[in-house]
Amino acid sequence: MxxxxxxxxxxxxxxxxxxxxxxxxxxxxxxxxxxxxxxxxxxxxxxxxxxxxxxxxxxxxxxxxxxxxxxxxxxxxxxxxxxxxxxxxxxxxxxxxxxxxxxxxxxxxxxxxxxxxxxxxxxxxxxxxxxxxxxxxxxxxxYWFPKIYTFTANNKTMYLAVYNSVMSASKAGQGIRAYAIEKGVLNGRVPMVKTPTAVLSRLYYEYNLQSVADWDTFPSITFDYTTKTIRTPLVDFSGKMTRKFITYKFTGRFFEKVKS
Structure with missing residues (x-):
């Protein structure tokens, strides 16, 4: 019915x-x-x-x-x-x-x-x-999309779309996904990030909202056009947001994690 x-x-x-x-x-x-x-x-x-x-x-x-x-x-x-x-x-x-x-x-x-x-x-x-x-x-x-970064490399344009989600009063998440218009079709699974074990089309993390309750600014994924890097906030194993970041740099084909 x-x-x-x-x-x-x-x-x-x-x-x-x-x-x-x-x-x-x-x-x-x-x-x-x-x-x-x-x-x-x-x-x-x-x-x-x-x-x-x-x-x-x-x-x-x-x-x-x-x-x-x-x-x-x-x-x-x-x-x-x-x-x-x-x-x-x-x-x-x-x-x-x-x-x-x-x-x-x-x-x-x-x-x-x-x-x-x-x-x-x-x-x-x-x-x-x-x-x-x-x-x-x-x-x-x-989720909703608050920001789209436009990145062109190797004659190909990628749209790095940041997205947010709030699952409950205590749990939220944020991610960034690569889109591309290919042969007249929107592709939402564009290979973007290379890890030691896989090639991913997105980065995503979840965190406890209470861990940022007293923060002046909301943590966010960002992309820097000059350095060609994506920065994502670091979340610890308990789901607590930290003030540290993980950096992924574009190496010619993929974004790869920068060693700290």
């Missing part, structure tokens, strides 16, 4: 998007349409403990996700829009320096104890835009 309900909601969303396309095509109209639905997501999220609010929240999230995917796929100019009103409503948008890759992340408000995010990954190919929708079921690791 759940599968049938989801299929029906998706079909309704697609029909709605197709009907909207007949009258909505300007940047202002697209943003206004998305904002109207997104405000409902936030409203029902703030009242989800009330009668039937959770059902309405799920429905509005589905409609918003499919509308956003539709607009960002159909209208190439959306990859350059600031979507200021959506950002004010707490959508997180990160864009690559070359304007070829962008992420849209929003809290579905369906999480219990932690955050639950859905994401749209938008990229440009031959003047057109394509979009991928990533919707994870509540309770599964969910």
């Amino acid at each position: 759940k599968a049938i309900k989801l299929f029906v909601v998706c079909c309704c969303c697609l029909v709605t998007a197709n009907l909207s396309a007949q009258t909505i095509s300007s940047p202002q109209a697209i943003e206004a349409d998305l904002l109207r639905i997104f405000k409902r997501v936030n409203y029902y999220g703030a009242h989800k403990k009330e009668w039937k609010a959770v059902d309405s929240l799920k429905k509005m999230n589905s409609i918003f996700a499919f509308k956003l995917k539709y607009y960002t796929s159909k209208y190439p100019f959306t990859i350059d829009l600031k979507f200021t009103s959506l950002v004010k409503e707490r959508m997180v948008i990160a864009t690559s320096a070359d304007g070829m890759f962008r992420t849209y992340s929003w809290d579905t408000r369906l999480g219990n104890g932690g955050y639950d995010f859905d994401n749209i990954l938008q990229y440009k190919v031959n003047g057109q835009t394509l979009s991928l929708l990533k919707m994870d079921p509540p309770g599964k690791e969910a």
Whole structure:
């Protein structure tokens, strides 16, 4: 029954998007349409403990996700829009320096104890835009993208996307993953880091939030264009964040750990 309900909601969303396309095509109209639905997501999220609010929240999230995917796929100019009103409503948008890759992340408000995010990954190919929708079921690791670093080497452009997750009041995580647009397709498994035992497409760590409760600045993964290095905070075996960092330097093909 759940599968049938989801299929029906998706079909309704697609029909709605197709009907909207007949009258909505300007940047202002697209943003206004998305904002109207997104405000409902936030409203029902703030009242989800009330009668039937959770059902309405799920429905509005589905409609918003499919509308956003539709607009960002159909209208190439959306990859350059600031979507200021959506950002004010707490959508997180990160864009690559070359304007070829962008992420849209929003809290579905369906999480219990932690955050639950859905994401749209938008990229440009031959003047057109394509979009991928990533919707994870509540309770599964969910993350948002606050930053994208654009790195070019050997005539190949990699998008180093930083992502955050908060699983509970005490547990959080952060990572960086390499994306590349190859043969018209977004590849999210680009070999990036070489270790003594494997070649990885991402770096990721989890830590105890209480260990940074009194820190003035939030620990973060960073990439330095000048030195071609990635720095990740060091977490000890107990999950406690330290003020030390691990450095990975680009050696011509991969990033490799710098010996301390």
